[in-house]
Amino acid sequence: MKRPMTDSVEVLNADMAKKNLGGHWQLGFESYLAYPETTVQPCLWKWKDVYESLMRAGEVVGMDQAERRTIRLLNPALKERQATTHTIQFSFQYVKAGEHARPHRHTAAALRFILKGNGAYTTVNGQKCVMEEGDLILTPQLTWHDHTNDSGKPIIWLDGLDIPLVQSLQQLLFEPHPQEAQPIEKTSDQVALLYGHARPNAAAAAEFFHYKWSDTERCLSALVKTASPDRFDGYILEFRNPVTGGPTMPTIQCALELLRPGEETEAHRHTSTVIYHAFRGGGSSYVGDERFDWQQGDSFVVPLWYPHRHVNRAASEAVLFSMSDAPVLKSLHLYREEPAGL
C-alpha cells in the first residue's frame, strides 16, 4: 500500500474524493438533531385567491391544452418541486359544464373531495361515481380515471396526490387510456352495497372508491351525539378502507375534524405532515409561531413536528377536511406524536 510521505486527514479526504469515497468523519455530527427537521413551511392559502385563479383559468385554459385544469398550492419552500408538502400535492380542479377530462392512470395515488357542484361523475376502473358535495372519491395507484361533467353546471373539487413521495422514490409513471372515455360497467352505488354489514367473500376488496357525504354526515352527527371529542383533534372521523380497516390509501390518510362552537383543542405535534381544508365554518389554527385564521374554502399546512392546535370561535360548527402522510410514517415505524406546549 502506497502512502504519501506526510499523510493527514485533509490529504486522505482529497485522495478519497477522487475515488468517489467519503469518510463518516466528514459529515459533521453537529448537523444531527434530537428531533425530525423539515423544510416544509406552515402556509395558508385563501379561497378568494384560489377561486379567482380558477375562474380565470376557466376562461383562458381549455381542456385540449391541459390534461386537467388544476391549480396547485405551492409551499414557499418547495416551489422548485411544485409541491404543497414533501409527500403530498394538493390542488383544486375546475370542470365546466359539458367538459370531459380524458382517462389516464399513474403510479401516484389520488383522491378528490367535492367542494362545489353536484352531478358530474368520475369513472374509476369502469365504475361510475356520481359526485355530490362532500363526497370523497379515490383513484388508487394505477386505476384508470376520467371526469365527465354532464350536470349542466360547473364543478370544483380538491385533488390530493402522493406525487412528491412517489417522485422521490423514482417510481412516477403516467399512461394515457387508448379511448376518449372509459366504458361504464357499474356504478359506485351498486358496489357500495357489497361493503355493508352483510358482505360477499373478499373478492371485491379492491373496488371501493366512493365515500358518500350523505353517509359521512350521518356518521359525524352520530359521533357528536354519542362520544367525547379527541383532546387534540375535536371530533375526528378517519376515512378507512372498508375491507382492511386500514388507512384511506397506503400513502394518504383522509379525515374530517368537527369543532363545535367555542371548542379549543390542546396542542400536540407528530412526525406526519397534514394539509387541512376548511369545508364548513371558520376558525383559527396555531402552527408553531403562526396563527392562521381560516374561513370556508381556505387551506393550510401543518409541517411535521410543529406544535399545533385549533380553535372555533364562531357560533356554528366548523369542519376541516385533512390529508396526512401518517400511513407512510407508520409503515416505516417512524410515526411519533406527543402533547406540546403552545
Ligand SMILES: [Fe+2]
Ligand atoms: Fe390523474
Ligand SMILES: [Fe+2]
Ligand atoms: Fe395534529
